[in-house]
Amino acid sequence: MRDETAVAERGAGAAAARPPYLEVVSLGKQFGTFVALRDVSLTIAEGEFVSFVGPSGCGKTTLLRAIAGLDPATTGVIRQAGREITGLPPAERDFGIVFQSYALFPNMTVGANVAYGLRGPSWPKQRAQARVGELLHLVGLADQVAKYPAQLSGGQQQRVALARALAPEPGLLLLDEPLSALDAIVRLHLRQEIRGLQRRLGVTTIMVTHDQEEAMGVSDRIVVMSRGLVEQVGTPEEVYRRPASAFVAGFVGRSSGFDAVVEATPGTVMAAGRLIPAEAARGLLFGTPVRCFARPEDVRLGPAAAAMPGAVEMEVTHVEFLGALCRVALEAPKLKLEADVTPEALRMLGALPGALLPAAMPADRIMVFRADE
Amino acid sequence: MSDAVLGERLPQPRPPRGAPAGPPVRIAASLDQRLMQAGLWLALAFLAISLALPMGMLLARAFQDAQGGFVGLANFATYVTTPSLVRSVWNSVWTAAVTTILVVPLAFAYAYALARSCIPFKGIFRAVMLVPILAPSLLPALALIYLFGNQGMLRWMLFGENIYGPWGIVAAQVFYCFPAAAIILSVALSTADARLYEAAEALKAGRFRIFLTVTLPGAVYGLVSAGVVVFTLVVTDFGIPKVIGGQFQVLATDVYKQVVGLQDFNMGAVVGMVLLLPAIAAFALQRWAEGRRAGTLTGRATPYIPRPRRARDLPLLVLCITVAALLLGIVGVAAWGSLIRFWPWNLSLTLDNYEFSRFDASGWGAFLTSIEMSLLTATIGAAIVFVVAYLLERAPQATRGARLLRGAVGFLATAPLAIPGLVLGLAFILFFNHPANPAGIIYGTLAILVLNSLVHFYTVGHLTAATAIRQLDPEFEAVGSSLKVPAWTTFGRVTVPICLPAILDIWVYLFVNAMTTVSAVIFLYGPDTKPASVAVVHMDEAGQASAAAAMACTILAATAAVKILHVAMGGAVDRLTQAWRRR
Numbered sequence: 001m002r003d004e005t006a007v008a009e010r011g012a013g014a015a016a017a018r019p020p021y022l023e024v025v026s027l028g029k030q031f032g033t034f035v036a037l038r039d040v041s042l043t044i045a046e047g048e049f050v051s052f053v054g055p056s057g058c059g060k061t062t063l064l065r066a067i068a069g070l071d072p073a074t075t076g077v078i079r080q081a082g083r084e085i086t087g088l089p090p091a092e093r094d095f096g097i098v099f100q101s102y103a104l105f106p107n108m109t110v111g112a113n114v115a116y117g118l119r120g121p122s123w124p125k126q127r128a129q130a131r132v133g134e135l136l137h138l139v140g141l142a143d144q145v146a147k148y149p150a151q152l153s154g155g156q157q158q159r160v161a162l163a164r165a166l167a168p169e170p171g172l173l174l175l176d177e178p179l180s181a182l183d184a185i186v187r188l189h190l191r192q193e194i195r196g197l198q199r200r201l202g203v204t205t206i207m208v209t210h211d212q213e214e215a216m217g218v219s220d221r222i223v224v225m226s227r228g229l230v231e232q233v234g235t236p237e238e239v240y241r242r243p244a245s246a247f248v249a250g251f252v253g254r255s256s257g258f259d260a261v262v263e264a265t266p267g268t269v270m271a272a273g274r275l276i277p278a279e280a281a282r283g284l285l286f287g288t289p290v291r292c293f294a295r296p297e298d299v300r301l302g303p304a305a306a307a308m309p310g311a312v313e314m315e316v317t318h319v320e321f322l323g324a325l326c327r328v329a330l331e332a333p334k335l336k337l338e339a340d341v342t343p344e345a346l347r348m349l350g351a352l353p354g355a356l357l358p359a360a361m362p363a364d365r366i367m368v369f370r371a372d373e
Numbered sequence: 374m375s376d377a378v379l380g381e382r383l384p385q386p387r388p389p390r391g392a393p394a395g396p397p398v399r400i401a402a403s404l405d406q407r408l409m410q411a412g413l414w415l416a417l418a419f420l421a422i423s424l425a426l427p428m429g430m431l432l433a434r435a436f437q438d439a440q441g442g443f444v445g446l447a448n449f450a451t452y453v454t455t456p457s458l459v460r461s462v463w464n465s466v467w468t469a470a471v472t473t474i475l476v477v478p479l480a481f482a483y484a485y486a487l488a489r490s491c492i493p494f495k496g497i498f499r500a501v502m503l504v505p506i507l508a509p510s511l512l513p514a515l516a517l518i519y520l521f522g523n524q525g526m527l528r529w530m531l532f533g534e535n536i537y538g539p540w541g542i543v544a545a546q547v548f549y550c551f552p553a554a555a556i557i558l559s560v561a562l563s564t565a566d567a568r569l570y571e572a573a574e575a576l577k578a579g580r581f582r583i584f585l586t587v588t589l590p591g592a593v594y595g596l597v598s599a600g601v602v603v604f605t606l607v608v609t610d611f612g613i614p615k616v617i618g619g620q621f622q623v624l625a626t627d628v629y630k631q632v633v634g635l636q637d638f639n640m641g642a643v644v645g646m647v648l649l650l651p652a653i654a655a656f657a658l659q660r661w662a663e664g665r666r667a668g669t670l671t672g673r674a675t676p677y678i679p680r681p682r683r684a685r686d687l688p689l690l691v692l693c694i695t696v697a698a699l700l701l702g703i704v705g706v707a708a709w710g711s712l713i714r715f716w717p718w719n720l721s722l723t724l725d726n727y728e729f730s731r732f733d734a735s736g737w738g739a740f741l742t743s744i745e746m747s748l749l750t751a752t753i754g755a756a757i758v759f760v761v762a763y764l765l766e767r768a769p770q771a772t773r774g775a776r777l778l779r780g781a782v783g784f785l786a787t788a789p790l791a792i793p794g795l796v797l798g799l800a801f802i803l804f805f806n807h808p809a810n811p812a813g814i815i816y817g818t819l820a821i822l823v824l825n826s827l828v829h830f831y832t833v834g835h836l837t838a839a840t841a842i843r844q845l846d847p848e849f850e851a852v853g854s855s856l857k858v859p860a861w862t863t864f865g866r867v868t869v870p871i872c873l874p875a876i877l878d879i880w881v882y883l884f885v886n887a888m889t890t891v892s893a894v895i896f897l898y899g900p901d902t903k904p905a906s907v908a909v910v911h912m913d914e915a916g917q918a919s920a921a922a923a924m925a926c927t928i929l930a931a932t933a934a935v936k937i938l939h940v941a942m943g944g945a946v947d948r949l950t951q952a953w954r955r956r
């Protein structure tokens with residue numbers, strides 16, 4: 001077990017300083033003519049929690065299984081702790097894995113499941129038993145040791161699978177959609193628990209998920225993938241605030257997208273017949289077709305918007321109450337936006353469906369991407 | 374956020390969307406992966422020697438003359454110009470068709486009563502339904518001869534007609550094929566979605582309309598399947614036409630006559646090829662029906678629970694009682710006949726007929742041979758079938774070669790379903806009796822009988838095993854290897870214990886079939902290895918019907934004992950090894 005402060009300090013910046021724990025270089029995977037992974041490269045530092053996120057079929061699970069050796073890659077190199085493992089069988093690598101289905105052995109008790117990997121000379125019976133007890137205590141299931149998996153709830157089964165994967169003290173923990181089979185509340189609770197456990201043990205962890213919110217909530221860094229390519233690697237904030245592509249802007253977090261064309265004045269675009277200032281368009285040639293995105297929390301409404309350049313008169317079509325915030329859907333010809341406002345602001349603006357309101361986006365918050373990308 | 378950062382990311386260079394750039398990966402297989410691969414190669418060798426090569430030999434012989442020269446289609450030309458042989462084809466087809474037309478509706482009504490009505494004693498009816506499976510097909514034929522044969526007590530009912538011939542065959546086949554059809558239709562009818570019936574009722578459909586629009590369409594593939602299975606069973610069965618067919622020749626008896634009577638192996642091979650045709654057609658049709666059936670019942674369906682209704686339940690109860698009485702009656706007649714001193718003149722009871730040495734040189738030895746052969750077939754077979762099914766499902770398939778290997782073994786594992794026993798038996802003689810074949814040393818020994826039975830009944834066991842294995846989480850081996858546990862340990866600690874009920878089912882299936890089969894082994898037994906089922910045929914040929922019935926009853930007693938033991942033991946095994954299934 002490593003000391004916690006060291007782990008906590010480790011972020012994206014620290015990753016560059018140390019030699020990477022896991023290094024993936026130009027990895028490719030082909031099934032027949034279908035290319036599942038194209039030239040994927042990334043590095044993961046020791047103790048980091050990294051999530052692979054993307055829509056289904058983007059290659060995130062393929063990448064995880066290539067790292068595990070369950071379905072080896074066809075080209076490229078993977079190094080773990082300085083050792084090349086690209087073509088090695090799973091048993092000769094150093095990892096623990098939790099599957100979406102958990103794959104608990106139904107005919108064995110919880111204790112036997114956790115003890116499954118604790119065999120051989122390095123795990124004498126007593127030590128193995130102590131380890132099982134320790135892990136079940138860690139995941140809060142010490143009193144369930146004699147039960148069969150079918151007698152546990154989904155969340156408990158998940159914890160057993162986690163304990164089983166961690167029991168032989170692997171250097172790398174792989175989580176393949178570990179929370180998808182659970183209902184929303186258990187999911188939220190468990191993801192924090194997994195993260196807490198990971199922090200305490202300091203084990204380098206990779207989680208595959210299709211849920212970008214889940215990935216943002218727990219990860220040190222996120223790898224956004226699409227169509228077998230890595231779109232962006234970064235901390236949750238980097239990925240959210242500075243998406244590297246139109247795909248990432250649309251996939252991570254809420255955003256409203258619209259098409260525009262770069263105008264002659266530097267830092268402006270023309271969308272839906274209106275000139276809109278957008279700092280990000282600076283440096284792009286006049287006439288370039290672009291795709292722009294705005295986060296709902298960045299969209300201003302009412303008097304605050306009217307004073308801003310590029311304000312647009314828009315009609316409220318729908319208001320969704322989310323608790324702390326309300327999400328207002330707005331429409332103008334050829335332009336649709338979403339804006340988050342507090343319920344009080346909503347009342348003051350009178351933003352009921354059918355109302356007309358000025359809306360504007362701060363020039364430095366509009367995300368602009370070439371349309372041909 | 375500075376605009377410099379935003380500006381930077383716009384003209385981002387992209388890797389070309391062509392071939393991946395990294396160096397090719399050399400995949401190192403682990404010991405367990407290599408072992409699984411080697412296991413599949415062994416399975417391929419085993420199935421090649423015991424199935425592919427003999428069948429290839431049979432195919433070759435159909436195009437050769439007696440001296441081994443290639444004669445092209447000459448044998449087939451002789452075949453189609455010999456009227457007696459061509460007539461057999463027609464005879465086989467029409468008796469099979471009539472049997473199918475009789476059995477399928479009867480089995481449907483019986484299965485419908487079990488699945489969709491509220492009649493009492495369903496457990497008993499279900500058990501009685503399976504009785505004919507446990508007896509050799511000769512048993513109903515012998516019982517019919519007792520009743521309607523030349524000395525039959527009910528012969529007057531035939532108005533001077535003769536039971537020896539097509540109608541005797543059809544009657545015996547109805548009895549013999551009933552369980553197969555009833556099992557298939559029970560399964561088809563037991564999986565109904567109650568919501569469909571509720572919807573139909575809500576739309577005010579009458580009972581008859583519901584039956585036509587909901588029940589029948591749901592069972593249509595079951596009906597196709599049952600029809601196909603019955604037709605194939607009749608065409609390929611040898612025991613019944615041999616015993617009760619008289620002068621009425623069918624394809625199965627033709628093969629036997631050509632080979633055993635006339636020693637004309639080439640013509641035997643030709644008839645064998647002809648016999649293979651309906652079986653292959655049935656196999657293809659069955660595959661088609663199974664493919665269509667998928668998805669008729671979703672996981673969210675609500676099971677249909679019948680409510681009592683006298684107008685439906687009472688006639689169905691009468692039908693079930695009648696059918697069950699007939700099934701038991703036929704077995705009863707055979708059992709009774711085996712205890713009669715001299716049918717029909719001296720009806721006093723005796724056990725003399727069970728002193729088999731008085732009738733056949735092998736005596737009780739034939740029965741012991743059968744038991745030994747069946748135990749070996751079941752034990753070796755269950756192990757091989759299960760391991761091969763496991764390898765097929767779980768061996769790594771990273772390379773093209775591995776996928777081709779898996780395809781080949783998978784095909785050979787399902788092919789025996791389409792090969793009639795007689796054809797396989799003939800293929801075995803041709804292959805193992807060939808002077809140049811070193812494997813010929815097993816010819817005439819118990820080993821060839823075991824090998825033949827194993828291959829003959831391979832597919833049903835294989836499908837049972839594959840179904841059981843497919844229900845396991847596909848990641849068990851992956852979890853094991855991530856924990857550095859080799860696949861064989863996971864196989865022994867997880868796969869086998871979970872699949873134990875299925876393995877027992879396969880064992881019993883192989884045992885029962887090895888005990889009752891006639892068609893495959895009749896070509897293959899040696900002087901010291903005559904099985905009981907063949908002894909039945911021989912005693913019947915020699916006119917010792919009572920002794921034949923006695924031997925058939927002995928076989929039935931053995932299979933019934935094993936089946937009862939299976940049911941009893943199944944409960945105990947479940948309690949010991951399947952405790953985890955309880956919540």
